[in-house]
Amino acid sequence: MLVVRGAIKDYDWGMTDGLAPWAGESTGGPQAELWFGVHPGGPSPLVDADGDETGEVLADKFDIAAIPLLVKLLAAARPLSVQVHPPLSAAAAGWQAQQTSGAPRVLSDPFEKTEMLIALEPFEAFAGWRDREQVIAMLTEIDGAQGALKLLAAGDLGGVIRALLAIGTKECIASLAAAASSAGLSAAQVAAYVTVADNYPDDPGALVTVLLDYLSLAAGEAIYVPAGVPHSYIRGIGLEVMTSSDNVIRLGLTSKPVFVEHAIAALRPDLDPQIVRAVHGDILWPVNSPFVVRMLTEGSERIPMGAYRILLLIEGTAVVVSDAAEITLRPGTAAVMAADDPDAYVEADGLVAIIQSTER
Ligand SMILES: [Zn+2]
Structure with a gap:
């Protein structure tokens, strides 16, 4: 069991100091995302029992095969790009194709990105088809x-x-x-x-939002967005769980490059996002999802070995016990366990996100 804190991203759409309760610092600038995982785009620092960084990152200990999920805290002050994520087959083929010199760099990695956003405060989004x-x-x-x-x-x-x-x-x-x-x-x-x-x-991409459904989530409600479903998060603070990929193909509402034809090819008109109208404490378990999420407010729970697990403290306190180790999490830190790490037990008083891979 290791403990990490998030790697901060200061994208321009972030809320000013929006993630300070979890980032451990106010920067006076936009705080858009905190990344918990091994993706090279934002490697999470390891911290010791006092919450101080050890100088190493999670990726020094594990590779992407052991850490198949990327977890983010996200604070959007204004709309994020209209985007779609490619399914695995398209990501693998596209990644291969862009290795040729001169080819545009559309993808960040060869992996599928399927994501779920759990609102921590009221959250608005365009997602799926209107x-x-x-x-x-x-x-x-x-x-x-x-x-x-x-x-x-x-x-x-x-x-x-x-x-x-x-x-x-x-x-x-x-x-x-x-x-x-x-x-x-x-x-x-x-x-x-x-x-x-x-x-x-x-930004002409603003017109594409006419095609997208509008959703308003209350705290504790979630939206599951399979690869191929277009979306643009409008504003709010949320927890995002995804397969470990940063493959975003944009259609608009961005200063980053847009790849219209690549995006159109990745779209799945037959797929819809799933809205999980759950409250804190329920298991959020989308059908065929690569992960399950449980938001535990109080009490204790066994977190069995056999799959990748990450426990991220949102508020209050939580103690995680595994083997001989006992760790007290502080908000914005997460306990990370690979599939072959032993069973763990968490005792929470506040809100802790328990995220488990469904792939062994
Ligand atoms: Zn997305």
């Missing part, structure tokens, strides 16, 4: 969208996306909120489109 009638109602209100409407009727999803990106002028983006209102969408959705236009007034 009801078709709503899409038609919105596009009818948007100048220049007749071509996209025709392609929608013809069932050409890639064509619709290309057509929307082609009409994404400043005026068109500024009209999204009015279009949502005329289409009869909720006040929260209209406000979300105001937020999108305020933050990305010149």
